[in-house]
Amino acid sequence: MAPPATGPVQTITKAGQIALPTDAYIITPAEVKLIVKAQDVVRGQCMRKLGFTPKPSVLLGVDEAATARKTRSFLYGYFDTAKAGAEGYERVQSGDIPQRASISSAEQTALTGVDPVTHKPATRLGGKPLPAGGCSGKAIDTLNNAGLWFDDASLPAGGPRIPRSDPRLAAAYASWSACMKGKGFDYPDPLAAIGDPKWVTHRSPGTPPTRAEIATARADIACKLAKNTVGKLVTVQIAYDKQYLKADAAQLASHKRRIDDLVRKASRITHTRKSRHGES
Numbered sequence: 001m002a003p004p005a006t007g008p009v010q011t012i013t014k015a016g017q018i019a020l021p022t023d024a025y026i027i028t029p030a031e032v033k034l035i036v037k038a039q040d041v042v043r044g045q046c047m048r049k050l051g052f053t054p055k056p057s058v059l060l061g062v063d064e065a066a067t068a069r070k071t072r073s074f075l076y077g078y079f080d081t082a083k084a085g086a087e088g089y090e091r092v093q094s095g096d097i098p099q100r101a102s103i104s105s106a107e108q109t110a111l112t113g114v115d116p117v118t119h120k121p122a123t124r125l126g127g128k129p130l131p132a133g134g135c136s137g138k139a140i141d142t143l144n145n146a147g148l149w150f151d152d153a154s155l156p157a158g159g160p161r162i163p164r165s166d167p168r169l170a171a172a173y174a175s176w177s178a179c180m181k182g183k184g185f186d187y188p189d190p191l192a193a194i195g196d197p198k199w200v201t202h203r204s205p206g207t208p209p210t211r212a213e214i215a216t217a218r219a220d221i222a223c224k225l226a227k228n229t230v231g232k233l234v235t236v237q238i239a240y241d242k243q244y245l246k247a248d249a250a251q252l253a254s255h256k257r258r259i260d261d262l263v264r265k266a267s268r269i270t271h272t273r274k275s276r277h278g279e280s
Helices: 021-025 029-049 062-071 105-112 134-142 167-182 190-194 211-227 229-247 249-277
Strands: none
Touching: 021 229, 021 249, 029 062, 029 105, 029 134, 029 249, 105 134, 167 190, 167 211, 167 229, 190 211, 211 229, 229 249
16 A cells, blocks of 8 residues: 555644544543443442442553553654653553452452452352453453553554654754764664663663653753654654545444444443432
């Protein structure tokens, strides 16, 4: 397939200006929170029947993970202009899943459908039938949002493919690289900077960045702004996004229906809970 033509090059000075054609097919933080809330309702009803007081999920990092789709890209690397490298190439925490407090063995069996001592599936608990996979399994079966997240990889066929051989990418990277060299940093492209082993292998989440990492991230942002690197790359990305949306229209429509169906179902479940228990 021939490289798609682009429109006028955008000028982008902050991540909030980035709007992609694929955005409409990515689940939103509000939708994730609603689905998890509905899963809590289903799980809670199941747990009550088994004699337990359900504990709601605590979602961590959902909004941050969604924002990271634009502040950390496979195409242009780091672009958190709000922090402008002041914290280096800070790590995005990976706790973006429902978390629960410690629970008893019986509760664990009720949730998972597996005896934590024997590690064997349990079909009954306290004389009551236990659904396959436990109450959590029932919630997931009711509202299965597996594979839906805030990145293009969750889209059909793994999302748009932008070949690194595209000369427009090469030109944008070369301009950025020359700017970085002028500041004393030698990287061929932004991905090499954010992925430098000095930060990746020697820094764990929660540990402070070195002065070298902060200086590199600051120069990275400064060069992207000076050379409009993100604007150039996003202009190319949009062209490939449009090409992808046209080529995979049927799969994308099905993907979008799945999200819409989940959201509608979650809305019905949470509305029922409000009317019965007066809870939000």
